[in-house]
Amino acid sequence: MKKYNVSKTTNYLIDIKATDGAQHTQNPNEKLIDRVEQAYFSLKEDYGINYAISTQELLRRTGCAPSTFNSNICGGVNGLLSLIERAVLLRFVEAVDKAKPDLNSKLHAGLMALIKVDPGSSYNAYKNTSFNMIMRTKFSVKTFPASFWQMMLAPLVPAIDRYLSENNLRWRNIPESVKEQVYQLSADNLRYVAEQIVKEDFDSYGFLQTTRSLDGYKALFVELLVSNANIIIKTSRQ
Secondary structure, eight states: OOEEEEEEOTTSOEEEEEESOSOOOSSOOHHHHHHHHHHHHHHHHHHOTTOOOOHHHHHHHHTOOHHHHHHHSTTHHHHHHHHHHHHHHHHHHHHHHHSOSSHHHHHHHHHHHHHSOOTTOTTOSSTTOOOOHHHHHHHHHHHOOHHHHHHHHGGGHHHHHHHHHHHOGGGGGSOHHHHHHHHHHHHHHHHHHHHHHTTSOGGGOOHHHHHHHHHHHHHHHHHHHHHHHHHHHHHHTO
């Protein structure tokens, strides 16, 4: 049982260092996390998207004892948000960083990380770690702001820059401030692609069907990327 200090680092990962302190499980019960996510969604559906959910309401909706909740999710609702943010962001960034430098490879690895738990991930708490990754991604799509998706996009930026440099000669000569506009829109596009992905039943797909589906989402992201880049470059030169 450890307490964790979380800080952002220059490689866009969240650095997790164990320290002595308050009780906080390293291995949260993933089925409980699923139940709490579902309760969070159902409360939003009942009371509206802007409703401020309390920990007590999550406990009532899930039928979970406070001691069980607190031993798995440290910090109440904010702890839940932090736990899911780390689960999605860290695994996405890790997958992208491991992939080959081209945009296609990095997109494939990153999108796969949104739907499947990598058995070789350095963030697995124990052997054979497994949980409903699609539900974590769905929660991120529905809950987290634009700043989260900008962090998600960050490890893709070098590959995006390289892709556009190779396929759009005008890209090489535009100011960084203009490129930043493209990256901001690309973060929105990544969220949109993730939103479409979570609508599919990947749990029932085989390897080939999963690959074909991800190929379509990669193509969608690149199509939006190129379209946005062309529009912004054209506008910047007027």
